[in-house]
Amino acid sequence: MSLTEIAFYFLSFLAIFSGLAVILSRNPVHSVLYLIVTFFSIAGHYFLMNAQFLAAVHIIVYAGAIMVLFLYVIMMLNLNEEQEEKTKSWVKIAAVVSSCSIMLILVSLISKSTIVMGKAPMADDAGxxxxxxxxxxxxxxxxxxxxxxxxxxxxxxxxxxxxxxxxxx
Amino acid sequence: MEILPNITIQHYLWLSTALFALGVFGVLLRRNAILLFMCIELMLNAVNIALVAFSKVHGDTSGQVFVFFIMVVAAAEVAVGLAILMMLYRNLHTTDTDALNNLKG
Known part of the structure; x- marks a missing residue:
């Protein structure tokens, strides 16, 4: 396994697991922090795909501006885990079923379709x-x-x- | 069709799909309106990954420019959405989306 492969799989698992942690953590402040981890790993993916400027802008805009806005609103509303009420169990089941079916549909679509390549590969400094x-x-x-x-x-x-x-x- | 050595466009599309499904899952599962906004951000970023991967495959910079426009829309959406959320909290003293049932017949 080459270094870029290891970087791809590491960043992907980091993005997916911190994305899961965003949804499942009870405290909204923890969700924001996990979402920042997700955004940093997505920025790492942009670096891997030679989109350097996009990675920098992504970190500045998302981690620097949008998530700070989220944190300020959570701070002003003084939210904590006690205010969260329990979700009904049929809603949980429905959420799992519908998100899994969306994933299934998209994965089968992707694996069935052939993607047409471009004429020229992208130059290294195009990003x-x-x-x-x-x-x-x-x-x-x-x-x-x-x-x-x-x-x-x-x-x-x-x-x-x-x-x-x-x-x- | 390789973007990186041994990493094809399909790998990136699967990652994008996984993140998008996570966003859908969060929107359906959580009832805190702030969490809903965060899951929408997650979905928008999943789409951004797919766009950058396609721009890399096709050797076309337009995909990266589209990502900028998605970022613009996301930033505007968050600014207005959080302002609505603040007003909601001022009137109802909760951010639970189940409390928004005034229009229910």
């Missing part, structure tokens, strides 16, 4: 910011601008929703 920036600002300029409009709308919405309601009339 660097120089090349990604060229693609983003040349081919995807309109979606980029629309994304900024989406961010503005999300920011206005978040500020408006989380504002304390002033008493009307």
């Amino acid at each position: 660097l910011v120089q090349n990604l920036g060229k693609v983003l600002y040349k081919d995807y300029l309109l979606p980029f601008e629309l994304a900024s409009v989406l961010f503005l709308a999300a920011m206005v919405g978040a500020v408006y929703l989380s504002k304390k309601e002033t008493s009307k009339s």
Whole structure:
């Protein structure tokens, strides 16, 4: 087994087991911490696939911004494990059955289908910011601008929703 | 069809499928709304892995650019969703999704 294979399997098991721990841990703060472990292992996968800039952005955005937001909300709401009520057993069974069937369907689909290869293999420096920036600002300029409009709308919405309601009339 | 030595696109798709199924499982199992958001993040990241693997196979950088757009949508979704959650907690004093039954007939 080569080093990259070992890295792939290690990162995959880390991602899946910490993903399971996110779902099964009773304390929401522990879930957030396990989710950060999952995100770091996914960033490791991006490094393995030569998407270096994407890995860096993934760590900055997810571990640095989104999970901190989650932690702040959990801290402000003061959630702990006592507030979690027991899930009904038929809901548990239904969740296991439906998620396993989704997994089964997708795995059988993947193993049956043949994936067409591209013409040229990807260059090693294609994932660097120089090349990604060229693609983003040349081919995807309109979606980029629309994304900024989406961010503005999300920011206005978040500020408006989380504002304390002033008493009307 | 190898991405890394001895690692094919199928390996990455299986990993992506496993993470996606975990996200679905969490959304169905847990009733804490914050946990639901985290499981949605897990599902979005599963899709991101598949996109990056396909971009590597096809030698096309567009897949990585799509991942950026998914990150944008995820960040906006989390910002608005957590604001809704804060308002929910202010009104109902719980984040349990079973408490949201005002529209039930």
